[in-house]
Amino acid sequence: MAQAAEGEKPREEEEHEEEVMHACEYKTGKGMEGKAVLVVGSGNSGMEIAYDLAEAGAATSIIVRSEGLFGCYQKFANDICDVSPCDQGDLERGDDAIQIHTPAYPVVDVGTYAKIKTGEIQVLPAMKTVDGNVVEFADGKRHPFDAIVFATGYRSTTKKWLKSDDGLIGEDGMARRSYPEHWKGENGLYCAGMVRRGLYGSCEDAESIAEDISKKKKKPDQA
Template sequence: MPHSDTTPTYIPKSEFISYLDSYAERFRLRIRFGRRVESARYDQKSGRWIVKARNGDVLEEYVGRFLVVAAGENDEKVVPDVNGLDSFKGVVIHSSEYRTASAFKGKDVLVVGSGNSGMDIAYDLFEAGARCSIVVRSTIHIVTKEIWLFAMRLMKYLPISIVDNIILFLCYLRFGNTAKYGLRRPNIGPMYMKCYTPVYQVIDVGTYDRIKTGEIQVLPSLTSIEGSMVTFSNGKTHHYDAIIFATGYRNTIRQWLETDEGLIGKDGMAKNNYPDNWKGQTGLYCAGLNRRGLFGSSEDGLAIADDISKAYNLLMHVNGVKSDEKYKSV
Protein backbone atom coordinates (compact mmCIF):
# COMPACT_ATOMS: atom_id res chain seq x y z
CA MET A 1 0.00 0.00 0.00
CA PRO A 2 1.81 3.15 -1.19
CA HIS A 3 2.02 6.38 0.77
CA SER A 4 0.15 9.40 -0.56
CA ASP A 5 1.84 11.85 -2.92
CA THR A 6 1.85 14.47 -0.17
CA THR A 7 3.74 12.30 2.33
CA PRO A 8 7.01 14.01 3.36
CA THR A 9 10.38 12.28 3.04
CA TYR A 10 10.72 12.11 6.82
CA ILE A 11 7.33 10.89 8.04
CA PRO A 12 6.19 12.22 11.45
CA LYS A 13 5.50 9.57 14.08
CA SER A 14 1.76 10.24 14.21
CA GLU A 15 1.41 10.00 10.43
CA PHE A 16 3.39 6.77 10.27
CA ILE A 17 1.25 5.20 13.02
CA SER A 18 -1.86 6.25 11.09
CA TYR A 19 -0.44 4.58 7.98
CA LEU A 20 0.17 1.34 9.87
CA ASP A 21 -3.36 1.39 11.28
CA SER A 22 -4.80 1.96 7.80
CA TYR A 23 -2.66 -0.86 6.42
CA ALA A 24 -3.90 -3.29 9.06
CA GLU A 25 -7.51 -2.26 8.48
CA ARG A 26 -7.32 -2.53 4.69
CA PHE A 27 -5.82 -6.01 4.73
CA ARG A 28 -7.85 -7.17 7.75
CA LEU A 29 -4.79 -8.00 9.83
CA ARG A 30 -5.64 -9.36 13.26
CA ILE A 31 -2.64 -8.19 15.26
CA ARG A 32 -2.10 -9.38 18.82
CA PHE A 33 0.14 -7.06 20.82
CA GLY A 34 1.73 -7.75 24.20
CA ARG A 35 2.20 -11.48 23.62
CA ARG A 36 5.32 -13.58 24.03
CA VAL A 37 5.46 -16.83 22.07
CA GLU A 38 6.30 -19.79 24.29
CA SER A 39 6.09 -22.62 21.76
CA ALA A 40 5.29 -23.39 18.14
CA ARG A 41 4.95 -26.95 16.84
CA TYR A 42 3.47 -28.76 13.88
CA ASP A 43 0.73 -31.27 14.69
CA GLN A 44 0.97 -34.17 12.24
CA LYS A 45 -2.51 -35.46 13.01
CA SER A 46 -4.38 -32.24 12.25
CA GLY A 47 -1.90 -30.87 9.73
CA ARG A 48 -1.85 -27.55 11.57
CA TRP A 49 0.64 -25.36 13.38
CA ILE A 50 -0.09 -24.81 17.07
CA VAL A 51 1.37 -21.68 18.64
CA LYS A 52 1.14 -20.94 22.36
CA ALA A 53 1.66 -17.36 23.48
CA ARG A 54 1.69 -15.73 26.90
CA ASN A 55 -0.64 -12.76 27.42
CA GLY A 56 0.01 -11.74 31.01
CA ASP A 57 -1.30 -14.59 33.16
CA VAL A 58 -3.22 -16.13 30.26
CA LEU A 59 -1.73 -18.74 27.93
CA GLU A 60 -3.30 -18.41 24.49
CA GLU A 61 -3.32 -20.99 21.70
CA TYR A 62 -3.41 -20.19 17.99
CA VAL A 63 -3.92 -22.81 15.28
CA GLY A 64 -3.20 -22.24 11.60
CA ARG A 65 -2.30 -23.97 8.37
CA PHE A 66 0.74 -21.73 7.77
CA LEU A 67 3.43 -20.35 10.10
CA VAL A 68 5.74 -17.50 9.08
CA VAL A 69 8.73 -16.97 11.38
CA ALA A 70 9.67 -13.31 11.00
CA ALA A 71 10.97 -12.61 14.50
CA GLY A 72 14.21 -11.10 13.20
CA GLU A 73 17.82 -11.50 14.20
CA ASN A 74 17.74 -9.18 17.21
CA ASP A 75 15.75 -10.07 20.31
CA GLU A 76 17.85 -10.91 23.37
CA LYS A 77 20.65 -8.57 24.41
CA VAL A 78 24.21 -9.88 24.13
CA VAL A 79 26.83 -9.19 26.81
CA PRO A 80 30.21 -10.84 26.11
CA ASP A 81 31.73 -13.19 28.67
CA VAL A 82 34.75 -11.15 29.73
CA ASN A 83 37.17 -12.61 32.25
CA GLY A 84 36.68 -10.80 35.56
CA LEU A 85 33.55 -8.86 34.59
CA ASP A 86 31.89 -9.89 37.87
CA SER A 87 34.67 -8.15 39.77
CA PHE A 88 34.09 -4.75 38.15
CA LYS A 89 33.41 -2.15 40.82
CA GLY A 90 31.48 0.34 38.72
CA VAL A 91 28.30 0.47 36.65
CA VAL A 92 27.78 -2.16 33.94
CA ILE A 93 24.83 -1.81 31.54
CA HIS A 94 23.78 -2.88 28.05
CA SER A 95 23.02 -0.16 25.50
CA SER A 96 19.34 -1.16 25.69
CA GLU A 97 19.37 0.12 29.28
CA TYR A 98 21.09 3.42 28.47
CA ARG A 99 18.84 6.45 28.96
CA THR A 100 20.89 9.57 29.68
CA ALA A 101 24.52 10.64 29.87
CA SER A 102 24.03 13.01 32.79
CA ALA A 103 24.75 10.30 35.37
CA PHE A 104 28.22 9.80 33.87
CA LYS A 105 29.43 13.41 33.90
CA GLY A 106 33.07 13.63 34.99
CA LYS A 107 33.50 9.85 34.95
CA ASP A 108 35.66 7.49 32.90
CA VAL A 109 33.33 5.43 30.71
CA LEU A 110 34.16 2.56 28.35
CA VAL A 111 31.77 1.86 25.48
CA VAL A 112 32.19 -1.63 24.02
CA GLY A 113 30.92 -1.86 20.44
CA SER A 114 31.25 0.43 17.43
CA GLY A 115 27.89 0.17 15.69
CA ASN A 116 25.46 3.07 15.52
CA SER A 117 24.42 2.63 19.15
CA GLY A 118 27.98 2.55 20.44
CA MET A 119 29.10 5.55 18.40
CA ASP A 120 26.02 7.59 19.34
CA ILE A 121 26.39 6.79 23.04
CA ALA A 122 30.10 7.67 22.98
CA TYR A 123 29.32 11.09 21.50
CA ASP A 124 26.46 11.65 23.95
CA LEU A 125 28.77 10.85 26.86
CA PHE A 126 31.44 13.22 25.57
CA GLU A 127 28.91 16.03 25.18
CA ALA A 128 27.75 15.45 28.78
CA GLY A 129 31.28 15.81 30.14
CA ALA A 130 32.32 12.17 30.52
CA ARG A 131 35.79 10.92 29.60
CA CYS A 132 34.90 8.31 27.03
CA SER A 133 36.73 5.46 25.28
CA ILE A 134 35.25 3.09 22.72
CA VAL A 135 36.27 -0.48 21.85
CA VAL A 136 36.43 -1.08 18.09
CA ARG A 137 37.16 -4.69 17.13
CA SER A 138 35.57 -5.03 13.70
CA THR A 139 35.86 -3.09 10.47
CA ILE A 140 33.15 -0.45 9.98
CA HIS A 141 31.88 1.90 7.30
CA ILE A 142 31.37 5.38 8.72
CA VAL A 143 29.35 7.81 6.57
CA THR A 144 27.45 11.07 6.94
CA LYS A 145 23.67 11.26 6.72
CA GLU A 146 23.95 13.51 3.67
CA ILE A 147 26.23 11.09 1.81
CA TRP A 148 23.95 8.18 2.60
CA LEU A 149 20.77 9.94 1.46
CA PHE A 150 22.52 10.90 -1.78
CA ALA A 151 23.60 7.28 -2.27
CA MET A 152 20.04 6.03 -1.71
CA ARG A 153 18.87 8.28 -4.54
CA LEU A 154 21.65 7.02 -6.80
CA MET A 155 20.48 3.44 -6.25
CA LYS A 156 17.50 4.18 -8.49
CA TYR A 157 19.79 4.77 -11.46
CA LEU A 158 23.16 3.09 -10.92
CA PRO A 159 24.48 -0.42 -10.13
CA ILE A 160 25.32 -1.02 -6.49
CA SER A 161 29.05 -1.37 -7.23
CA ILE A 162 29.22 2.12 -8.73
CA VAL A 163 27.18 3.58 -5.87
CA ASP A 164 29.61 2.04 -3.39
CA ASN A 165 32.58 3.57 -5.19
CA ILE A 166 30.92 6.99 -5.08
CA ILE A 167 30.16 6.59 -1.36
CA LEU A 168 33.75 5.65 -0.56
CA PHE A 169 35.11 8.57 -2.60
CA LEU A 170 32.84 11.07 -0.84
CA CYS A 171 33.66 9.54 2.54
CA TYR A 172 37.37 9.89 1.85
CA LEU A 173 36.86 13.57 1.03
CA ARG A 174 34.94 14.05 4.29
CA PHE A 175 36.82 11.79 6.71
CA GLY A 176 40.19 11.09 5.13
CA ASN A 177 41.91 7.83 6.06
CA THR A 178 39.77 6.55 8.94
CA ALA A 179 42.14 3.61 9.54
CA LYS A 180 44.66 6.16 10.82
CA TYR A 181 42.38 6.59 13.85
CA GLY A 182 41.56 2.93 14.42
CA LEU A 183 38.47 2.73 12.20
CA ARG A 184 39.30 0.28 9.41
CA ARG A 185 36.83 -0.07 6.53
CA PRO A 186 35.64 -3.49 5.26
CA ASN A 187 36.61 -4.74 1.82
CA ILE A 188 32.92 -4.89 0.88
CA GLY A 189 31.15 -1.63 0.04
CA PRO A 190 28.66 -0.06 2.50
CA MET A 191 25.59 -0.24 0.25
CA TYR A 192 26.26 -3.87 -0.63
CA MET A 193 26.63 -4.70 3.05
CA LYS A 194 23.37 -2.95 3.90
CA CYS A 195 21.43 -4.79 1.21
CA TYR A 196 22.93 -8.26 1.53
CA THR A 197 24.30 -8.67 5.06
CA PRO A 198 23.10 -7.89 8.60
CA VAL A 199 25.93 -5.36 9.00
CA TYR A 200 25.02 -1.71 8.48
CA GLN A 201 26.91 1.53 8.01
CA VAL A 202 27.51 3.89 10.93
CA ILE A 203 25.92 7.30 10.46
CA ASP A 204 28.33 9.75 12.07
CA VAL A 205 26.76 12.27 14.46
CA GLY A 206 30.04 13.95 15.38
CA THR A 207 31.88 11.08 17.04
CA TYR A 208 34.55 10.85 14.34
CA ASP A 209 35.78 14.42 14.82
CA ARG A 210 36.10 13.78 18.56
CA ILE A 211 38.08 10.61 17.78
CA LYS A 212 40.40 12.58 15.49
CA THR A 213 41.15 15.10 18.23
CA GLY A 214 41.71 12.32 20.76
CA GLU A 215 38.81 13.46 22.94
CA ILE A 216 37.25 10.03 22.42
CA GLN A 217 39.84 7.26 22.53
CA VAL A 218 39.62 4.18 20.29
CA LEU A 219 40.81 0.94 21.91
CA PRO A 220 41.12 -2.71 20.77
CA SER A 221 39.18 -5.61 22.30
CA LEU A 222 39.25 -5.99 26.06
CA THR A 223 40.74 -9.17 27.51
CA SER A 224 40.16 -9.01 31.27
CA ILE A 225 38.82 -6.93 34.14
CA GLU A 226 40.07 -6.69 37.71
CA GLY A 227 38.20 -4.35 39.99
CA SER A 228 37.98 -1.04 38.15
CA MET A 229 40.95 -1.82 35.87
CA VAL A 230 40.35 -3.05 32.32
CA THR A 231 43.09 -4.72 30.26
CA PHE A 232 43.04 -4.61 26.46
CA SER A 233 44.50 -6.82 23.73
CA ASN A 234 47.34 -4.35 23.19
CA GLY A 235 48.46 -5.04 26.77
CA LYS A 236 47.46 -1.64 28.12
CA THR A 237 45.33 -1.21 31.25
CA HIS A 238 42.95 1.66 32.05
CA HIS A 239 40.68 2.63 34.94
CA TYR A 240 36.93 3.00 34.34
CA ASP A 241 33.93 3.98 36.43
CA ALA A 242 31.40 2.46 34.04
CA ILE A 243 31.18 0.05 31.11
CA ILE A 244 28.40 0.22 28.51
CA PHE A 245 28.07 -2.82 26.25
CA ALA A 246 26.74 -1.79 22.83
CA THR A 247 27.24 -5.36 21.67
CA GLY A 248 23.96 -6.05 19.96
CA TYR A 249 21.38 -8.78 20.24
CA ARG A 250 20.72 -12.40 19.32
CA ASN A 251 17.51 -14.04 18.20
CA THR A 252 15.64 -16.50 20.43
CA ILE A 253 13.70 -18.41 17.78
CA ARG A 254 15.04 -21.83 18.71
CA GLN A 255 13.89 -21.32 22.29
CA TRP A 256 10.25 -21.62 21.18
CA LEU A 257 10.21 -23.19 17.70
CA GLU A 258 9.92 -26.91 18.41
CA THR A 259 9.55 -28.08 14.80
CA ASP A 260 11.76 -26.59 12.11
CA GLU A 261 11.35 -29.05 9.22
CA GLY A 262 14.97 -28.46 8.20
CA LEU A 263 14.39 -24.77 7.55
CA ILE A 264 15.91 -23.02 10.58
CA GLY A 265 19.22 -23.97 12.20
CA LYS A 266 20.30 -24.10 15.83
CA ASP A 267 21.41 -20.47 15.62
CA GLY A 268 17.90 -19.37 14.68
CA MET A 269 18.95 -18.49 11.14
CA ALA A 270 17.90 -20.04 7.83
CA LYS A 271 19.78 -23.27 7.08
CA ASN A 272 19.71 -22.90 3.32
CA ASN A 273 21.31 -20.19 1.22
CA TYR A 274 19.43 -17.77 -1.02
CA PRO A 275 17.21 -18.32 -2.97
CA ASP A 276 16.15 -21.49 -1.11
CA ASN A 277 16.15 -19.95 2.35
CA TRP A 278 12.52 -18.95 2.95
CA LYS A 279 10.31 -22.03 2.46
CA GLY A 280 10.18 -25.24 4.49
CA GLN A 281 7.75 -28.12 4.64
CA THR A 282 4.26 -28.35 6.14
CA GLY A 283 3.48 -24.66 5.69
CA LEU A 284 6.54 -23.29 7.52
CA TYR A 285 8.27 -20.15 6.23
CA CYS A 286 10.92 -17.75 7.49
CA ALA A 287 11.63 -14.16 6.49
CA GLY A 288 14.70 -12.05 7.16
CA LEU A 289 16.81 -14.87 8.58
CA ASN A 290 19.39 -15.29 5.82
CA ARG A 291 21.77 -12.43 6.73
CA ARG A 292 20.85 -10.50 3.58
CA GLY A 293 19.80 -7.29 5.26
CA LEU A 294 16.64 -5.30 4.54
CA PHE A 295 16.69 -6.15 0.85
CA GLY A 296 16.70 -9.87 1.64
CA SER A 297 13.86 -9.48 4.15
CA SER A 298 11.77 -7.70 1.52
CA GLU A 299 12.42 -10.41 -1.07
CA ASP A 300 11.55 -13.14 1.44
CA GLY A 301 8.30 -11.41 2.38
CA LEU A 302 7.14 -11.04 -1.20
CA ALA A 303 8.00 -14.66 -2.05
CA ILE A 304 6.22 -15.98 1.06
CA ALA A 305 3.07 -13.92 0.46
CA ASP A 306 2.90 -15.13 -3.13
CA ASP A 307 3.45 -18.77 -2.15
CA ILE A 308 0.83 -18.75 0.62
CA SER A 309 -1.65 -17.03 -1.68
CA LYS A 310 -1.23 -19.75 -4.30
CA ALA A 311 -1.51 -22.53 -1.72
CA TYR A 312 -4.58 -20.94 -0.11
CA ASN A 313 -6.33 -20.38 -3.44
CA LEU A 314 -5.68 -24.01 -4.35
CA LEU A 315 -7.21 -25.16 -1.06
CA MET A 316 -10.29 -23.03 -1.67
CA HIS A 317 -10.65 -24.39 -5.19
CA VAL A 318 -10.21 -28.06 -4.25
CA ASN A 319 -11.75 -28.24 -0.79
CA GLY A 320 -13.78 -25.06 -0.48
CA VAL A 321 -11.64 -24.00 2.49
CA LYS A 322 -12.25 -20.42 3.62
CA SER A 323 -10.46 -20.03 6.93
CA ASP A 324 -9.30 -22.49 9.55
CA GLU A 325 -7.45 -20.17 11.91
CA LYS A 326 -8.47 -20.81 15.50
CA TYR A 327 -7.72 -19.13 18.80
CA LYS A 328 -8.43 -20.02 22.38
CA SER A 329 -7.14 -19.52 25.91
CA VAL A 330 -5.61 -22.62 27.47
Protein backbone atom coordinates (compact mmCIF):
# COMPACT_ATOMS: atom_id res chain seq x y z
CA MET A 1 0.00 0.00 0.00
CA ALA A 2 1.47 3.34 -1.02
CA GLN A 3 0.56 6.15 1.32
CA ALA A 4 -0.79 9.47 0.12
CA ALA A 5 0.53 12.60 1.75
CA GLU A 6 -0.26 16.26 2.11
CA GLY A 7 2.03 19.17 2.80
CA GLU A 8 2.81 19.70 6.45
CA LYS A 9 2.72 23.45 7.04
CA PRO A 10 4.75 24.98 9.87
CA ARG A 11 3.32 27.79 11.97
CA GLU A 12 5.16 30.47 9.95
CA GLU A 13 3.53 29.31 6.72
CA GLU A 14 0.04 29.15 8.18
CA GLU A 15 0.31 32.80 9.18
CA HIS A 16 1.46 33.96 5.72
CA GLU A 17 -0.29 31.64 3.29
CA GLU A 18 -0.76 34.37 0.67
CA GLU A 19 3.02 34.83 0.38
CA VAL A 20 4.32 31.27 0.44
CA MET A 21 3.76 27.78 -0.92
CA HIS A 22 4.47 24.24 0.19
CA ALA A 23 6.71 21.98 -1.87
CA CYS A 24 3.67 19.94 -2.91
CA GLU A 25 2.32 23.06 -4.67
CA TYR A 26 5.58 23.87 -6.46
CA LYS A 27 5.49 23.17 -10.20
CA THR A 28 8.37 24.94 -11.92
CA GLY A 29 10.93 27.70 -11.57
CA LYS A 30 9.68 29.37 -14.76
CA GLY A 31 8.68 32.95 -14.06
CA MET A 32 11.05 33.19 -11.08
CA GLU A 33 13.99 34.63 -13.01
CA GLY A 34 15.59 37.49 -11.09
CA LYS A 35 13.38 36.95 -8.04
CA ALA A 36 14.71 36.25 -4.55
CA VAL A 37 13.34 32.87 -3.47
CA LEU A 38 13.88 31.11 -0.15
CA VAL A 39 13.57 27.33 0.15
CA VAL A 40 12.97 26.13 3.71
CA GLY A 41 14.19 22.56 4.16
CA SER A 42 17.15 20.65 2.75
CA GLY A 43 15.75 17.19 2.16
CA ASN A 44 15.33 15.76 -1.34
CA SER A 45 12.36 18.02 -2.16
CA GLY A 46 14.06 21.18 -0.93
CA MET A 47 17.36 20.44 -2.65
CA GLU A 48 15.70 19.63 -5.98
CA ILE A 49 13.48 22.72 -5.84
CA ALA A 50 16.48 24.92 -5.01
CA TYR A 51 18.34 23.47 -8.00
CA ASP A 52 15.35 24.03 -10.31
CA LEU A 53 14.97 27.62 -9.14
CA ALA A 54 18.66 28.35 -9.64
CA GLU A 55 18.50 26.83 -13.13
CA ALA A 56 15.56 29.14 -13.88
CA GLY A 57 17.61 32.18 -12.90
CA ALA A 58 16.14 32.87 -9.46
CA ALA A 59 18.33 34.30 -6.69
CA THR A 60 17.99 31.15 -4.62
CA SER A 61 18.65 30.60 -0.92
CA ILE A 62 18.07 27.44 1.10
CA ILE A 63 17.74 26.96 4.85
CA VAL A 64 19.79 24.08 6.25
CA ARG A 65 19.03 23.37 9.90
CA SER A 66 20.89 20.08 10.21
CA GLU A 67 23.60 18.07 8.50
CA GLY A 68 22.50 16.60 5.20
CA LEU A 69 23.20 13.07 4.01
CA PHE A 70 24.07 12.88 0.31
CA GLY A 71 23.88 9.74 -1.78
CA CYS A 72 27.40 10.49 -3.00
CA TYR A 73 28.70 10.95 0.59
CA GLN A 74 28.80 14.71 0.41
CA LYS A 75 27.50 16.65 3.38
CA PHE A 76 27.28 20.10 4.86
CA ALA A 77 30.00 20.74 7.41
CA ASN A 78 29.14 21.71 10.97
CA ASP A 79 29.66 25.34 9.97
CA ILE A 80 26.41 25.93 8.10
CA CYS A 81 28.05 28.37 5.69
CA ASP A 82 30.84 25.97 4.72
CA VAL A 83 30.22 23.05 2.40
CA SER A 84 32.86 20.41 1.87
CA PRO A 85 32.99 16.90 0.40
CA CYS A 86 33.46 13.88 2.60
CA ASP A 87 33.77 10.16 2.18
CA GLN A 88 32.13 7.31 4.04
CA GLY A 89 34.87 7.30 6.65
CA ASP A 90 33.94 10.84 7.68
CA LEU A 91 30.43 9.81 8.61
CA GLU A 92 29.80 8.99 12.24
CA ARG A 93 28.39 5.63 11.17
CA GLY A 94 28.66 3.65 7.96
CA ASP A 95 26.06 4.04 5.21
CA ASP A 96 24.29 0.77 6.05
CA ALA A 97 23.96 1.77 9.69
CA ILE A 98 22.60 5.19 8.71
CA GLN A 99 20.00 3.62 6.42
CA ILE A 100 18.85 1.22 9.12
CA HIS A 101 18.92 3.37 12.24
CA THR A 102 17.89 6.86 11.13
CA PRO A 103 14.47 7.97 9.86
CA ALA A 104 16.22 10.51 7.62
CA TYR A 105 16.35 9.79 3.92
CA PRO A 106 19.74 10.36 2.27
CA VAL A 107 19.70 13.33 -0.10
CA VAL A 108 20.42 12.29 -3.67
CA ASP A 109 22.36 15.20 -5.13
CA VAL A 110 20.99 16.33 -8.52
CA GLY A 111 23.50 19.17 -8.89
CA THR A 112 22.51 21.39 -5.97
CA TYR A 113 25.77 20.76 -4.14
CA ALA A 114 27.83 22.21 -7.00
CA LYS A 115 25.62 25.31 -7.16
CA ILE A 116 26.09 25.84 -3.42
CA LYS A 117 29.86 25.63 -3.82
CA THR A 118 29.83 28.21 -6.63
CA GLY A 119 27.52 30.54 -4.70
CA GLU A 120 24.57 30.22 -7.09
CA ILE A 121 22.58 28.91 -4.14
CA GLN A 122 23.10 30.59 -0.77
CA VAL A 123 22.93 28.51 2.43
CA LEU A 124 21.20 30.22 5.37
CA PRO A 125 20.63 29.19 9.01
CA ALA A 126 17.29 28.41 10.64
CA MET A 127 14.37 30.78 10.25
CA LYS A 128 13.41 32.78 13.33
CA THR A 129 10.47 34.94 12.22
CA VAL A 130 8.62 36.02 9.08
CA ASP A 131 7.30 39.58 8.79
CA GLY A 132 5.58 39.97 5.44
CA ASN A 133 8.26 39.22 2.86
CA VAL A 134 11.14 39.78 5.30
CA VAL A 135 12.66 36.77 7.03
CA GLU A 136 14.78 37.00 10.17
CA PHE A 137 17.26 34.18 10.68
CA ALA A 138 18.82 32.58 13.75
CA ASP A 139 21.97 34.67 13.31
CA GLY A 140 19.91 37.88 13.59
CA LYS A 141 20.19 38.83 9.92
CA ARG A 142 17.09 39.83 7.93
CA HIS A 143 16.53 39.37 4.20
CA PRO A 144 13.54 40.14 1.94
CA PHE A 145 12.22 37.48 -0.44
CA ASP A 146 9.77 37.53 -3.32
CA ALA A 147 8.68 33.96 -2.61
CA ILE A 148 9.13 31.27 0.05
CA VAL A 149 8.83 27.55 -0.61
CA PHE A 150 8.40 25.34 2.46
CA ALA A 151 9.88 21.89 1.83
CA THR A 152 9.16 20.95 5.43
CA GLY A 153 7.80 17.44 5.09
CA TYR A 154 4.49 15.71 4.70
CA ARG A 155 1.91 14.07 6.89
CA SER A 156 0.24 10.83 5.94
CA THR A 157 -3.40 11.03 4.80
CA THR A 158 -3.94 7.27 4.80
CA LYS A 159 -6.57 7.36 7.55
CA LYS A 160 -8.64 9.85 5.53
CA TRP A 161 -9.24 7.51 2.59
CA LEU A 162 -8.65 3.99 3.90
CA LYS A 163 -12.03 2.88 5.24
CA SER A 164 -10.93 -0.29 7.01
CA ASP A 165 -7.38 -1.33 7.84
CA ASP A 166 -7.99 -3.97 10.54
CA GLY A 167 -5.65 -2.15 12.91
CA LEU A 168 -2.73 -1.97 10.47
CA ILE A 169 -2.55 1.85 10.43
CA GLY A 170 -2.39 4.11 13.49
CA GLU A 171 -4.09 7.47 13.97
CA ASP A 172 -0.97 9.26 12.71
CA GLY A 173 -1.31 7.50 9.35
CA MET A 174 1.76 5.35 9.97
CA ALA A 175 2.01 1.66 10.89
CA ARG A 176 0.27 0.91 14.18
CA ARG A 177 2.51 -2.00 15.13
CA SER A 178 6.23 -1.59 15.71
CA TYR A 179 9.05 -3.13 13.69
CA PRO A 180 9.33 -5.91 12.60
CA GLU A 181 5.64 -6.89 12.89
CA HIS A 182 4.29 -3.76 11.21
CA TRP A 183 4.02 -4.54 7.50
CA LYS A 184 1.34 -7.26 7.28
CA GLY A 185 -2.37 -6.76 7.86
CA GLU A 186 -5.48 -8.83 7.25
CA ASN A 187 -7.17 -9.69 3.94
CA GLY A 188 -4.10 -9.04 1.79
CA LEU A 189 -3.42 -5.54 3.12
CA TYR A 190 0.23 -4.54 3.51
CA CYS A 191 2.15 -1.36 4.23
CA ALA A 192 5.75 -0.51 3.33
CA GLY A 193 7.99 2.30 4.52
CA MET A 194 5.64 3.37 7.30
CA VAL A 195 7.77 2.89 10.43
CA ARG A 196 10.31 5.66 9.73
CA ARG A 197 13.28 3.40 8.99
CA GLY A 198 14.46 5.24 5.90
CA LEU A 199 15.17 3.80 2.47
CA TYR A 200 16.61 0.58 3.84
CA GLY A 201 13.46 -0.04 5.89
CA SER A 202 11.21 0.56 2.86
CA CYS A 203 13.26 -1.90 0.81
CA GLU A 204 13.15 -4.49 3.58
CA ASP A 205 9.36 -4.12 3.88
CA ALA A 206 8.90 -4.52 0.12
CA GLU A 207 10.97 -7.71 0.12
CA SER A 208 8.96 -9.15 3.03
CA ILE A 209 5.68 -8.31 1.29
CA ALA A 210 6.82 -9.81 -2.02
CA GLU A 211 7.93 -13.00 -0.29
CA ASP A 212 4.61 -13.30 1.56
CA ILE A 213 2.59 -12.80 -1.64
CA SER A 214 4.78 -15.34 -3.45
CA LYS A 215 4.10 -17.94 -0.76
CA LYS A 216 0.35 -17.38 -1.02
CA LYS A 217 0.42 -17.84 -4.79
CA LYS A 218 2.21 -21.18 -4.64
CA LYS A 219 0.05 -24.18 -5.37
CA PRO A 220 -0.31 -26.81 -2.61
CA ASP A 221 1.88 -29.32 -4.49
CA GLN A 222 4.62 -26.67 -4.87
CA ALA A 223 4.72 -25.73 -1.20
